[in-house]
Amino acid sequence: MTEQKTTSISKRDFLQTLGMIGGSAAVMTALNGFDHAFASDMTAPPELSTSGNGKKIIVLGAGLSGMVAALELSKKGYDVELLEARDFAGGRTSCSRKGTKVTHATGETHTCDFEHGQYLNHGAWRIPGQHHSTLHYCRTLGVPLEVMLNHSSQSYVYSDSIEGPLKNKRIRRIHMEADRKGHVAELLAKCASGGALDDMLSAEDIEKLLTYLKGMGLINNETFEYQANQVRGYSTYKGAGENYGTLSEPYGLSELLNLNMETRELTSDHPTCMFQAVGGMDAVSFALRDALPRGVMKLNKEVTKISQTDDGVSIDYKDTKSGRERTTTGDYLISTIPFAVVTEIENDFSADIIEAMKTPAPSQVAKFGLQMKTRFWEVEDMIYGGTSATSMAGNIAYPSADLHGTNGGVILASYLFGGRSTNFSAMNMDEKIEYALSIGEHIHPEKYRENFNGKAAGIIWQDEKYNKSGWSSWRGDSIKKLPTILKGENRVLFAGDCIAPRLSGWMAGAIEGAWLTIAELDKRVGMG
Numbered sequence: 387m388t389e390q391k392t393t394s395i396s397k398r399d400f401l402q403t404l405g406m407i408g409g410s411a412a413v414m415t416a417l418n419g420f421d422h423a424f425a426s427d428m429t430a431p432p433e434l435s436t437s438g439n440g441k442k443i444i445v446l447g448a449g450l451s452g453m454v455a456a457l458e459l460s461k462k463g464y465d466v467e468l469l470e471a472r473d474f475a476g477g478r479t480s481c482s483r484k485g486t487k488v489t490h491a492t493g494e495t496h497t498c499d500f501e502h503g504q505y506l507n508h509g510a511w512r513i514p515g516q517h518h519s520t521l522h523y524c525r526t527l528g529v530p531l532e533v534m535l536n537h538s539s540q541s542y543v544y545s546d547s548i549e550g551p552l553k554n555k556r557i558r559r560i561h562m563e564a565d566r567k568g569h570v571a572e573l574l575a576k577c578a579s580g581g582a583l584d585d586m587l588s589a590e591d592i593e594k595l596l597t598y599l600k601g602m603g604l605i606n607n608e609t610f611e612y613q614a615n616q617v618r619g620y621s622t623y624k625g626a627g628e629n630y631g632t633l634s635e636p637y638g639l640s641e642l643l644n645l646n647m648e649t650r651e652l653t654s655d656h657p658t659c660m661f662q663a664v665g666g667m668d669a670v671s672f673a674l675r676d677a678l679p680r681g682v683m684k685l686n687k688e689v690t691k692i693s694q695t696d697d698g699v700s701i702d703y704k705d706t707k708s709g710r711e712r713t714t715t716g717d718y719l720i721s722t723i724p725f726a727v728v729t730e731i732e733n734d735f736s737a738d739i740i741e742a743m744k745t746p747a748p749s750q751v752a753k754f755g756l757q758m759k760t761r762f763w764e765v766e767d768m769i770y771g772g773t774s775a776t777s778m779a780g781n782i783a784y785p786s787a788d789l790h791g792t793n794g795g796v797i798l799a800s801y802l803f804g805g806r807s808t809n810f811s812a813m814n815m816d817e818k819i820e821y822a823l824s825i826g827e828h829i830h831p832e833k834y835r836e837n838f839n840g841k842a843a844g845i846i847w848q849d850e851k852y853n854k855s856g857w858s859s860w861r862g863d864s865i866k867k868l869p870t871i872l873k874g875e876n877r878v879l880f881a882g883d884c885i886a887p888r889l890s891g892w893m894a895g896a897i898e899g900a901w902l903t904i905a906e907l908d909k910r911v912g913m914g
């Protein structure tokens with residue numbers, strides 16, 4: 387498969403121009419008109435032409451990808467054996483909830499003690515409406531969904547690493563966003579009306595641009611000065627009778643330029659309104675697990691060797707409970723074991739395949755949650771879902787479920803990447819908690835620490851023996867190695883989100899990776 391060229395140069399130029407003028411909303415409106423550029427491609431599993439009778443397929447790894455492959459092949463009458471090393475199905479689509487054990491790199495095994503049915507999604511936590519394949523299984527397997535509030539305009543941004551009046555100050559996103567747009571609209575309108583764009587736009591288009599900028603409702607129609615208004619909101623809120631409220635005062639442009647964070651527009655697969663499985667994203671894994679025919683999935687089976695002949699495959703595995711070693715054989719193999727792990731298992735793959743699987747960079751990512759006694763962020767800060775951002779340690783995400791619930795909630799207090807997640811990994815549990823609290827209390831002084839009920843849990847994906855990374859990052863030219871992996875070897879094929887570079891780190895990538903691979907298997911079986 388070659389990288390899909392969904393965006394031609396002229397289209398990209400057009401979109402960039404439109405983005406500069408109209409922001410992401412305008413870009414997305416235009417994209418919808420083109421071809422849903424960022425949506426996942428497949429809406430339903432492929433129609434398989436072979437019946438599967440008499441053929442045995444071994445599938446390695448019972449994450450979403452392995453379970454989807456096993457489910458769809460079983461439906462066609464294939465004899466499927468699904469081997470999973472862990473004692474649960476779901477892999478990265480799993481949660482910490484009361485009783486979940488995670489062993490950290492420090493050697494501590496921590497047992498989650500969250501109360502009141504609360505949970506932390508270890509991996510997958512949000513589904514965009516355009517991920518047809520994920521929604522296909524949620525719909526057809528009856529996984530209840532609820533709205534996941536991905537963006538809250540009332541949440542905060544905080545930086546300790548800038549100069550000027552905004553340093554060490556929590557700033558409402560709505561203020562930052564309205565002021566940025568207002569100042570840019572003012573500058574652009576002044577440039578357009580003053581002739582600075584005459585070489586780039588016709589007189590007619592300049593008029594239309596000015597009409598558009600004035601239509602945003604942020605600048606004075608005559609002077610083009612930015613005027614903060616109800617878009618930005620109030621410093622004292624309006625109410626009944628003669629309480630007209632007091633409009634808030636904008637930040638200056640140069641202060642905001644100093645801030646220089648949270649500037650990137652969210653991609654279309656991160657809209658404000660997303661979806662989540664009710665009660666935790668592991669519900670998607672459980673639904674797939676429960677849909678599998680009895681006996682297909684075997685837990686606690688750690689694959690230790692993969693070998694193939696001209697007409698079959700042979701897999702050695704160890705039962706992690708009994709320690710017993712076994713060998714199983716089949717006609718074909720689909721491995722969904724993450725590349726960073728499968729390349730370390732004894733195998734007879736070609737050097738090309740191994741090299742290709744080592745090409746995408748394994749990402750380092752940690753997630754850590756703190757349970758809070760009350761939902762102070764809702765009652766006191768008007769924050770419902772969404773994230774606050776800090777310059778020190780990324781984002782803090784507020785739960786979207788159980789709004790106004792009386793049992794508090796679990797805040798995703800640390801969502802860390804790269805070096806930050808490595809440093810976090812080296813901390814013991816008490817240090818992890820202290821680190822997470824020390825970040826959050828900048829955003830919610832006096833409330834964060836005093837509301838923490840002492841219960842915390844999380845995972846560091848690069849430290850997980852059966853994952854060794856959050857996902858595979860295919861950057862730049864690395865993508866050229868993908869076709870080698872997609873071709874697989876004679877009797878061995880690969881799946882997982884790692885074969886879906888543009889959906890890597892998404893459940894849709896795991897599912898569509900499985901769909902792509904079972905379609906390829908179908909072809910091979912059909913050819914005999």
Ligand SMILES: Cc1cc2nc3c(=O)[nH]c(=O)nc-3n(C[C@H](O)[C@H](O)[C@H](O)COP(=O)(O)OP(=O)(O)OC[C@H]3O[C@@H](n4cnc5c(N)ncnc54)[C@H](O)[C@@H]3O)c2cc1C
Pocket residue numbers: 446447448449450451452469470471472475476477478479508509510511512513520687688689690722723724727731751753847851852853855856857881882883884890891892893894895896
């Ligand atoms: C931090 C994070 C955030 C994410 N956020 C989102 C999100 O918001 N939305 C979204 O849609 N997706 C998200 N994802 C991505 C999503 O979780 C994954 O794409 C998906 O779960 C991957 O499924 P998989 O089956 O390809 O891999 P995995 O779930 O990793 O499954 C591989 C399986 O192989 C097993 N295995 C490994 N070694 C062996 C062995 N030797 N023998 C037998 N079995 C073995 C593992 O135990 C595992 O169960 C996120 C992922 C992470 C890490």
